[in-house]
Amino acid sequence: MIIILKDSATPEQVDHVIERVESLGLQAHLSRGTYRTVIGVIGDEEKLQAAPLMAIPGVAQVMPVLPPYKLASRQAHPQPTVVDVSGVKIGGGHLALIAGPCAIESAERMDGIARAVKAAGANLLRGGAFKPRTSPYSFQGMGEDGLKILREAGDKYGLPVVTEVMDPRRIEMVVEYADMIQLGARNMQNFVLLTEVGATNKPVLLKRGMSATIKDLLMSAEYILSEGNPNVVLCERGVKGFDTETRNLYDVSAVPVCHGLSHLPIVVDPSHATGRPDLIVPCALAGVAAGADGVHVEVHDQPEEALSDGAQALLPDQYTELVGQIRRLADLLGKQISPSGGLAEV
Amino acid sequence: MIIILKDSATPEQVDHVIERVESLGLQAHLSRGTYRTVIGVIGDEEKLQAAPLMAIPGVAQVMPVLPPYKLASRQAHPQPTVVDVSGVKIGGGHLALIAGPCAIESAERMDGIARAVKAAGANLLRGGAFKPRTSPYSFQGMGEDGLKILREAGDKYGLPVVTEVMDPRRIEMVVEYADMIQLGARNMQNFVLLTEVGATNKPVLLKRGMSATIKDLLMSAEYILSEGNPNVVLCERGVKGFDTETRNLYDVSAVPVCHGLSHLPIVVDPSHATGRPDLIVPCALAGVAAGADGVHVEVHDQPEEALSDGAQALLPDQYTELVGQIRRLADLLGKQISPSGGLAEV
């Protein structure tokens, strides 16, 4: 921690800051510059993080030198974490290919889409049973019936399943059906959910909030890790931008930035990042080229009938084509794609 | 709803769109321009909002002409809503002066701050018992003990109390203690909370999310209103910006924009918007000058001892000075400040 004092700081104020630092069992290292006085703090920086030093008169700026996320940081765990989702590996050279409809709509539709994405080469199946919708008048999801349908489709086609949870009272139920729990962008800082999901041992797909910095994202991962659940996969899905050409602004640089700061895997979601089917393929490939540990794409066989976000889904044929391109790129980069289980039947 | 077709749209595609529109009981009004074909839809636009028209081949753009929030819109309710919080009016010319510490820390501290803000002229008391903290290692709030302390201070000084709820399982408890429920910026799109808070009859202080458009904010208000709770007060508290001089970017224009689109009151929170005590006074006055229905400010008597966000609080003396300036400005603008109740004792 480095504390920079105002040039108007009085000697008494400087002394007061030093006192506060030392009262926490830390050493203060004073350095008077030509223009500014700076106090370096030596010792366990965390002790200071709770103290509102900025509120002390005379203090101009407080700069931590350690990241506030400990468990999520690369320093804590130099090797990349590989998350295992019922046999499918994500991270450390293993790519996840997560696909499925935005919302689970019926058993027939789910079956058709699951069959199609499996055939295309996906290794994880997604589908929402509880949908966070901007409008109270939009379809809110099928609830537990949807979870059953997803589980059945996953079992039938040998695809572990990912689904979102929004309500802490539904975690127990979702955990029963899902292989991986998704926390959506709007819930990235729902600290109640983060804490409770951290208390399970399910893999978690943690989507970056639309106004979240990478540090914010890693702090949210830290909530889960600090509760004892190490199986966190980050997901870049676009941040808020000023250009209305795309729904969000796809931040592909988040991939190497996260890999530099953290050992956790990170996948990209070009469907939500762009909101446009014509941009999904180039943006998915961009993500893989930047080092992403997987690609999350919405696929629907009848987009114009979809009950949610149909306009940003790929058709099964387009997805098949995309997976082919990802495979060739993965080969070039020396990455692997975990096979999912064989079909239970067919 | 206006549907613009791609210039490459085939006659079959145009027919298909018209069919879809008519199948919903609406009229399609075709208009072939020199370059583009446009379909105007006549009838109840809502029926179309659920249909993913953008997913139909040949469709270039879909433009709603009605706002998707009905109950929150000015059209639905031309007169400004006045929310009554246990006798304190907000909206329609009545200003709320909401003040208190970020977090409830102890009965003694709460008592001191409540006394100070009451003396300064505040008419509502705030304090957090459940704190959304970026870091899992930060102070998370006193919980129910904190609620009791807040209630006591409110009763003693005749100030209705506002406090945040983050967990749907705590709503019942919070409703018991509080006069107004706060939904924080990070929970503005926590649709579970919105729905359940809508099912109570408590006034709600709904803070704008950091990446929420005004439309998003009004859609979140719509969730509460559509459940039957009409007592929603909006709060502008800064959006995500690119300049690190301030914690967020204070969007003072949100005040007149909301007043144009909606009948709901809107207050400003310059503490969170700027994160800097030296900017609170000018930004609070700016908000009132722009037409805000109140000002929410954090006040702490010992900022450097604060367990949360001490660095962005005003001292009681500074708050007293601010209230004086707000009163003079309110007089100039013809606004009133509801007195809160008399002191229970003192």
Added chain:
Amino acid sequence: MIIILKDSATPEQVDHVIERVESLGLQAHLSRGTYRTVIGVIGDEEKLQAAPLMAIPGVAQVMPVLPPYKLASRQAHPQPTVVDVSGVKIGGGHLALIAGPCAIESAERMDGIARAVKAAGANLLRGGAFKPRTSPYSFQGMGEDGLKILREAGDKYGLPVVTEVMDPRRIEMVVEYADMIQLGARNMQNFVLLTEVGATNKPVLLKRGMSATIKDLLMSAEYILSEGNPNVVLCERGVKGFDTETRNLYDVSAVPVCHGLSHLPIVVDPSHATGRPDLIVPCALAGVAAGADGVHVEVHDQPEEALSDGAQALLPDQYTELVGQIRRLADLLGKQISPSGGLAEV
């Protein structure tokens, strides 16, 4: 300057950094923390600003402690600067009321608008003869003919005139006609223009760029000041935002932020900041309440005939009403409005 080393920095790398610092005649003050090594640099920080320290292996972060703008900083000049535009004072308690059409369109129109804004109480007249237009097919301004028209209107109604320059080859011409030169938002970092305008002694109205931080804005002011022209007035006119309700995002907090960092006056331009006539009045008042040294508003008597930006102008009556409100607010705040000269005739 504070240099933070990577935790992987070798002793040789640390030595190398110290050597570089000392080779510039500065003292390096080493402080080894528990986790990180930090080097404080004592001496003239500017010598280091040109050196790319971040490029040295082992360096994690470089943090200047002094602002890179010297002449524009409050430290350099603790008292507020008062800029005198042909008798009209701006700053230090004096408000500028700058008004006029976006573009100069004809002598008749200019005369009518000038008469109206003078009658309303404006003390400076604006109008563009060279217009920066997004489209090459839009009206580009009347050029020197426009300047003559503006000068005549200013002389007739006793209003000093402000007009934009975009081309360094036109500065000489513009200086001849104008009392104050405007540098537009798109030219805030046109360093050629900044330098040449700095070499004149004309007052400059420097508009903030749409993606400029306050530091960027003050650095651009520094260009002008460092060439010897001290007469710079800053202008907040909205930054890029994500909500399409307004054309830009009006950053009213820029006013107190600039006043804290710099002695230069700052005015607000709610016309360009919001792009909506219905928001100009509340946003203008917000700016004055936040401490702005003036208000810049576009006024047009026939907005639907305007050749540029008609949709964001106030009508003369609306402007008259606004000036009345600003005057009452100025009285409350103890601010003055410099009278402009008497009419040359009429």
Added chain:
Amino acid sequence: MIIILKDSATPEQVDHVIERVESLGLQAHLSRGTYRTVIGVIGDEEKLQAAPLMAIPGVAQVMPVLPPYKLASRQAHPQPTVVDVSGVKIGGGHLALIAGPCAIESAERMDGIARAVKAAGANLLRGGAFKPRTSPYSFQGMGEDGLKILREAGDKYGLPVVTEVMDPRRIEMVVEYADMIQLGARNMQNFVLLTEVGATNKPVLLKRGMSATIKDLLMSAEYILSEGNPNVVLCERGVKGFDTETRNLYDVSAVPVCHGLSHLPIVVDPSHATGRPDLIVPCALAGVAAGADGVHVEVHDQPEEALSDGAQALLPDQYTELVGQIRRLADLLGKQISPSGGLAEV
């Protein structure tokens, strides 16, 4: 053009709008919805673009259906444009590999870097002789001496050269030395420069401004094209973002968005987009995977001695490694890299 009227619009206002439309020789097509009246305009939309329809009372919204850039649009020119820079092709399957130092610093340094990037496989050489620097106290470039050095290095190593022009009075000089003119991000809306560069026949590298939408970028290209110069190459180099991890926010989706809207080639510049050497390689590969027509990277052999932006340059060895990866990716994607000329000597 579609004109949506306010629900409060009177019949007289509706008639007035129709009159205005018809007075321009266009047909107005009225469509009264249940809630709103809409006027579709048939005929040459451009005639209306100059008319400030939004300023007419009763008008709620005006929506163009055609892009305002004509020459730059894909409709105008369905095939991709291939720009030829002294024999090196950019676009339509041909990749540009542009590399060199940020600023030209001396003949020796330029020679060394040119030799290195040629050996690595670059086909265009960059270097700045006129530098847009945020601070007036930073190195501003070598001017014409720098241009001579760049030209010599280009000739010696058979690399066409790209360099920035900032001042319209220097275009003639720069055109004499350079094979391609760069317009920097800060000058993307310097309409004086755009117009004059459009009057030359030199290829132009047009960098996207930090707050420019794709539409803004294409409108700036339109300025150049409309003056008769068809040789425009766009460049994505990051937009303003809220996360301080990177210098700007690299918008890789701009590549496919531009390819959809326009026939012009677009290259990416991960050096300026990220400002961090460790992110250049992954972000360059992401750009190529997304379909970019080239990669622009700063390379310096002694970053810590660089006079400008040393901290964001690659070392020659890193660049060599990057070019290898780009070549393999290009092969996979079926793209070609134009060889530059042979060495003049060596």
